[in-house]
Amino acid sequence: MEAAHEQTFNEPGYSIHVIETEKYKTNTIMIKMRAPLEKETVTMRALLPHVLQSGTEHAPSAAAFRTALDELYGALFFADSAKKGNEHVLTFTMEAANEHYLNGENDLFDRALALLADVLFRPKLKEGLFPEKTVQQEKRSLQQRIRSIYDDKTRYASLKLVEEMYKEDPYALPAGGLLEKVEPIDPSSLYAYYQKALVEDVIDIFVIGDVNAQEAVKKIKEYLPFSDRSAVMTQTETGAVSKEVQVIREMQDINQGKLNIGCRTTITYDDPQFVAMQVSNGILGAFAHSKLFMNVREKESLAYYAASRLDSHKGFVMMLAGIDQKNYDKTVQIMNEQLEEMKKGNISDLEMTQTKALLKNQLQESADTARGMVEVLYHNISSGTNRPIDQWLKDIEAVTKEQAAAAAQTISVDTVYFLSGKEEI
Amino acid sequence: MEKNVFDQMNETVYHEQLDNGLNVYILPKKGFNKTYVTFTTNYGSIDNEFIPNGESDFVHVPDGIAHFLEHKMFEKEDGDVFQKFSSQGASANAFTSFTRTAYLFSATSNVTENTETLLDFVQAPYFTEQTVEKEKGIIGQEIRMYDDNPDWRVYFGLIENLYKHHPVKIDIAGTVESIADITKDHLYTCYNTFYHPVNMTLFIVGPVDPDAMMQLVKENQSKKSFPEPIPVERRFPEEPEKAALEHHEIRMSVNTPKCEVGFKMPLSDRTGVDKLREELAANLLLEMLFGKTAKFYEKAYNSGLIDDTFGFDYTGERGFGFALVGGDTDKPEQLAQRIQTQLLEAKEGGHLTKEAFERARKKKIGTTLRAFNSPEFIANQFTRYQFNGLNLFEIVPVLEKMTLEDVVDFAKEMIDEHRFSSCFVLPKETA
Structure with a gap:
């Protein structure tokens, strides 16, 4: 495969990564700000991206800001917050058309960068703080967003499982913030926190597109003058393995039961066994040839979705399926059996070949989008490892059945969460 | 093979309609790792009244059948096609919309084999009573999943309000009750009517050599025989101009x-x-x-x-x-x-x-x-x-x-x- 040409500018806690490529019809700038996940700050951090895009000095309302974007040929601006292990990451993305494809346009990249810099460094202020009205509006929107998680039952079930499983662990905190922490926020506490985040967060900036790396770094430093800082790594603990499996049942007025089984593993992204863990999760439930799909869905017709997911920044594995509630016991049993099969090393040559082929395919495909490329790089950066794509591909190929089984042996079921309808099982 | 250059977008599309009627398009994408191929029939959930190929009278088929057929295409006598794609490093999928059913894969290796697998599995139906029954449980859960999704319910609820008779108002997957009626014979009827190459399009996009790919598709297609194409006759109920329900x-x-x-x-x-x-x-x-x-x-x-x-x-x-x-x-x-x-x-x-x-x-x-x-x-x-x-x-x-x-x-x-x-x-x- 074509290796991405990456050039990095590095200072403690502040790095710029440039990938020169002509592959896309757009140029992308992404800023990632990372800090420890904490109960006291997670809600303010979830609110910040929304307040920041409500207006800048030059474009003093959300509409004015959106107008500025539209005039850059519908430049895409996107800001969100997400968890990476026990860290909270704010991402600001600006994607603008490469002017090469437009008749009679130039300097779109510079204008997009300037607009992005305005969002972060020159937000609209009133008496030196975020405007009261904006903060109130965005607080209300945030409350609505948090409340509406309840409406998406599949997502709700996943979040609930994590909450139940990681009591006393920051990982239980939802990246989107806590409802009860929204109300106390005011313009001055939010602004003060933002100033602190600007100085203390670990910053990574990515530029991907038809650019010259040296020039891009120079422009980024000029437009985005983040001050000197120290790089502090948050240690993510995978958490103690509980002796007894916790079983939680919640009932709502719904049609389909959502079964989510949460497991712990001690293997995280920076572990030498990580790639074996990835293969192990692949055989267990990541694909349409995987054990969970084949046994829960294809053999027994119990579910439409039956899968497993791995969050390797935490060491969290989740098995999930949407089922009729009367099939709860049967499904739990089959899922546990499949996990046991993994641990015993009952893995066919075909399962190994298929899983490796699809993991490699996934990794290579991610390099086809700017966002995918950034995510792969950021996995490495945020976990302090160095596993370039080419090495990663080789590592996947080298995993043996014994290694996959050994990785599975570190998985232990912690919590079974079942959201079901109100009729009796 | 005709070549169409779109200067402003800096893209070139190669096209040929093969002897059997299949339209093949190839868009080479330099610098990409992934090749993405779709094989699509001009047939979706709204096409529920038509004259079956070889017959003379209109039939009305159960709601959700196009989607059901899409699911069942993947199962063959020797197992599941997903297995084969996985072995060849491809990620396969399919979807059914109001007017189309598409089968697809994306892969960064074995593009030739995967393209042949795609063409071959969609052009070799294998339905049995047993496999059709088994699928009803799976699709039943898919329907229930959507039943719990308020965004889907409000979207479809509104379409149901707008249309009095037009089949666009029918949920693409049908209902648990409507799919209970589906038999393997229904599936063959729909397949034989709508999956003729003349009603289908193959689109290939990725880092491919257009000549070699076209040759590959041609050779694959020339080995198969299809009946003479008959234009598909569909029938739709007359729909009033105004919304059915306010x-x-x-x-x-x-x-x-x-x-x-x-x-x-x-x-x-x-x-x-x-x-x-x-x-x-x-x-x-x-x-x-x-x-x-x-x-x-x-x-x-x-x-x-x-x-x-x-x-x-x-x-x-x-x-x-x-x-x-x-x-x-x-x-x-x-x-x-x-x-x-x-x-x-x-x-x-x-x-x-x-x-x-x-x-x-x-x-x-x-x-x-x-x-x-x-x-x-x-x-x-x-x-x-x-x-x-x-x-x-x-x-x-x-x-x-x-x-x-x-x-x-x-x-x-x-x-x-x-x-x-x-x-x-x-x-x-x-x-």
Whole structure:
């Protein structure tokens, strides 16, 4: 495969990564700000991206800001917050058309960068703080967003499982913030926190597109003058393995039961066994040839979705399926059996070949989008490892059945969460 | 093989219609790792009345059958095709829409083998009573999953309001009851009618050599024999112009009410570039009225009536078209009222300013350019446009020629309160 040409500018806690490529019809700038996940700050951090895009000095309302974007040929601006292990990451993305494809346009990249810099460094202020009205509006929107998680039952079930499983662990905190922490926020506490985040967060900036790396770094430093800082790594603990499996049942007025089984593993992204863990999760439930799909869905017709997911920044594995509630016991049993099969090393040559082929395919495909490329790089950066794509591909190929089984042996079921309808099982 | 160069987009598309009628398109993408291939039939959930190939009378097939057939194509006598794709390092999938059924894979290796697998599995149906029965449990769970999804329910609820007879109102997957009636014979009937190569398109996008790929497809197809193609005869019930139902409410286990307002398009017999202009005008109109830079959005957002789930969508396919506007809100009646007022004012030319038009057009051009980064977008949308007699690559040039007056004219034609409807999802507890 074509290796991405990456050039990095590095200072403690502040790095710029440039990938020169002509592959896309757009140029992308992404800023990632990372800090420890904490109960006291997670809600303010979830609110910040929304307040920041409500207006800048030059474009003093959300509409004015959106107008500025539209005039850059519908430049895409996107800001969100997400968890990476026990860290909270704010991402600001600006994607603008490469002017090469437009008749009679130039300097779109510079204008997009300037607009992005305005969002972060020159937000609209009133008496030196975020405007009261904006903060109130965005607080209300945030409350609505948090409340509406309840409406998406599949997502709700996943979040609930994590909450139940990681009591006393920051990982239980939802990246989107806590409802009860929204109300106390005011313009001055939010602004003060933002100033602190600007100085203390670990910053990574990515530029991907038809650019010259040296020039891009120079422009980024000029437009985005983040001050000197120290790089502090948050240690993510995978958490103690509980002796007894916790079983939680919640009932709502719904049609389909959502079964989510949460497991712990001690293997995280920076572990030498990580790639074996990835293969192990692949055989267990990541694909349409995987054990969970084949046994829960294809053999027994119990579910439409039956899968497993791995969050390797935490060491969290989740098995999930949407089922009729009367099939709860049967499904739990089959899922546990499949996990046991993994641990015993009952893995066919075909399962190994298929899983490796699809993991490699996934990794290579991610390099086809700017966002995918950034995510792969950021996995490495945020976990302090160095596993370039080419090495990663080789590592996947080298995993043996014994290694996959050994990785599975570190998985232990912690919590079974079942959201079901109100009729009796 | 004909070669079409689209200079402004810096893309080239190769095309050939093979002897058996299959349309093959190849778009080489340099620098990409992934090859993405779709094999699509011009057949979807709305095609439920037709004359089966070789017969003379119309039949009516059970709701959800196109989607059911899509599921069953993957199962063969010697096992599941997913297994084969996995072994060849490809990620395979399929989807069924109102008017299309698409089978696809993406792969960064073994592109030749995977393309052959795709062509071969879709062209070799294998249905048995036993495998059909087994699938009913799986699809039953898929239907239940959507039943619990309020966004899907409000979307389909509104379509059901808009149409009295047209099968677009039927959920694509059908219902647990309707799929219970499906037999293997139904599947063969639909397959034999709609999966003839003449009714299908293969689209290949990725780092491929167009000559070699075309040769591969030709050789694969020349080994297979197909009956003489007969034009498919479909029948649709006559649909009144006005909306079937003005309003409907659904109670669900949700915290936040959801409100969608929509209107159906008047029937038009536009084709080609005119049809494309109609679609683009509808999109520009909605953007100008309800986009994030519209006064409407700013006012509604600032007063807490809407949040950032608010949005709009236009669907235009063969034989029907509709537009939807809405999102989460605490005051669904008020939001529905405001959306309808905004639309009616636009019918009289309100809100349709030169500035709003230029902004919407620029945004649409930029969004379209960005979408050309995506092989999925190119293959799926090119096929969709091709089935509708249009060309995806015409979007930017046509947009560049459109004027505010075009949008004003279309607004007059499209907006009519008799064709409006609204649908809410409301929390159950307060019922």
